[in-house]
Amino acid sequence: MTTSVQATPATGPRFSAIRIRNGFLVSLANVLLLIGVVLAAVPFIYMISASFKPQNEIFTFPVQIIPKEPYLDNYITLFGETLYLRWFFNTAIVAVGRTALSLFLCMLAGFAFAKYDFPFRRVLFILVLASFTLPFEVVLIPLYTMMVRLGWLNTYWVLIIPFAASAFGIFLARQYALALPTELMEAARIDGSSELGIFFRIALPNLRPALAVMGIIFFQASWNDFLWPLIVLNDSTMYVINLALPTLRGPYNDQYGLVLGGAVIAVIPIIIIFFAMQRYFIEGIMAGALKG
Amino acid sequence: MASSSEISPTGRRYAPGTPTGFRLWWHRHRLTIIPYFYIAPFFILFAIFLAWPVVRSFYLSFHKQQGISVPAFIGLDNYVNLLADPRFKQSLLNTTVYALGSLLLQIPLAFILAVVVNSRLVPWANAKSFYRLSYFVPLLTSAVIASLMFSILYDYNSGLINSYLMRFFGEEAKVGWVRNARVVKLSIILLLIWRFTGINSLYFVAGLQNIPKELEEAAAIDGANWWQVLVGITIPLMRPVILFVTVTAINGSYQIFAEPYLLTGGGPRDQSLSIVQYLYNTGFSYFNLGYASAIGYTLVTIIVILAILNLRFFGAFREDQ
DSSP states (O other), rough: OOOOOOOOOOTSOOGGGGGGHHHHHHHHHHHHHHHHHHHHHHHHHHHHHHHHOOOOHHHHHSSSSSOSSOOOOHHHHHHHHHHHHHHHHHHHHHHHHHHHHHHHHHHHHHHHHHOOOOOTTTHHHHHHHHHTSSOOOGHHHHHHHHHHTTTTTTHHHHHSSTSOOOOHHOOOOOOHHHSHHHHHHHHHHHHOOOHHHHHHIIIHHHHHHHHHHHHHHHHHHHHHHOOHHHHHHOGGGGOOOHEEEEEEEETOOHHHHHHHHHHHHHHHHHHHHHTTHHHHHHHHHHHHHHHO | OOTTTTOTTTTOOOTTTTHHHHHHHHHHHHHHHHHHHHHHHHHHHHHIIIIIHHHHHHHHTTTEBBBBBBEEEEETHEEEEEOOOOOOHHHHHHHHHHHHHHHHHHHHHHHHHHHHHHHHTTHHHHHHHHHHHHTGGGGGHHHHHHHHHHHHHTTTTHHHHHHHHHHHGGGGGGOTTTTTTTTTTHHHHHHHHHHHHHHHHHHHHHHHHHHHHHHHHHHHHOOOHHHIIIIIIHHHTTHHHHHHHHHHHHHHHHTHHHHHHHTTTTSSTTTTTTTHHHHHHHHTSSBHHHHHHHHHHHHHHHHHHHHHHHHHHHTGGGOOO
């Protein structure tokens, strides 16, 4: 196949001899990609659609994406006859509490690791990083025993405190803090600012993007947590949504409308965060791969 | 040497005698002392809720502890028993199959998606961002929600998937997604593909965008076809991202719990039981705490081998010189 040898801009029309074949390939590729998009979206759309249907319509075939008439009983039952509101509240308290505490701990420590020189700095940081790769399941047994001793089962503390010291968090905080200009801190010192003042008045305001990125990561991790709540909560008034949703299936595992309604509401906060803070959300997801 | 004037760490000069005693000492050393106060809250929680349990769990793995009984030292017995335990071997096999599913199906699929979306096969910028945005949809759900959704799609008699199979291929085409021992692992893998292909594609797209366009252009001009460009230039330059995605996916696969637990409960006949669920059952249904800890450390051993790769890849101290 002969192609023109001169370099053309990447975006311009090139290789005119193979443009027709390309046209076919472009169509094929995009059809396949669109099928992929549909596959990615189907379970999600199905969930929303089925939550507005009565039990006997959920499984009618062929599927009607838009229900004949929106049926709200699943949601009415959810809020009227189950503890859903309470579970939502529990999940929110825990997620906000854990996010705030983690942000504070990780920012302060990450800032210290990035901007101060002190004995054992490297060793301590490597210690944290090493723990970062440990599967959390390894501490499950002793941590559970500790929670029993502390009398923390079925409290908010049990979900907020043990995982607040996030190794990934301190790693990210340090990465972001490294980018802070040291001259800014020096200038503040000369102006007589205290070290704590430097942290609160110079570091934190300049690290707002980092706070957003890490806040989203912590919030989502807490919101989606399952194994730990499963172990430390057995009082249904203290359940978080993820723990409660499977129980909504009922004794015969068949109340799908209720489960899906609960799931739809549980996803809403995450969707709001996604659209309101898309840039930080994406940055947070990419943080693992690209920072460092 | 001007012994009459003091120089602070910031280079300020003080008149003789201004700060004395503790205040002078503090002024000189505060920049190495204050950071310890900053890291203390983190490390106190870290020590209590992570470091100590990690050590304690290691200790317990050499002991027999049933419920709240006093741990009795039994040496390596837990580990020896584990190697002969058919349920553990089954869970190890299942979990390895999940990891292989990620490795051989999900990651290549994610890579192909990323390459196609990033190539001239999708010439419109709007379409590129639309595809990328749609990758996020599954990420908005949790493992629990995804599992519940799929348990409905997988329903034997009236689930969406079997309804379509029946429509096109007849009654006997129905698949026991969560009840057929030969199919359950595939069902779990399909769920994992749904949840994680998108994010891995995003990692690959980000990696692809870091490759200088000129390199691929130059190769194309030199007469290399798309396959030669892909194998000769794109994949070698993508190695760090591929390594990261691979290690993360294997790591995540070995720690899988919620999906099999909620979809199948580990059944039928333990065919979808994961290592973590076996640990959970051992610890919290049979209260065999020592044995459960040994399962935990076996999992650590598997994952640490991968973690070494992980740490090397992260190169955490690159900026420290």
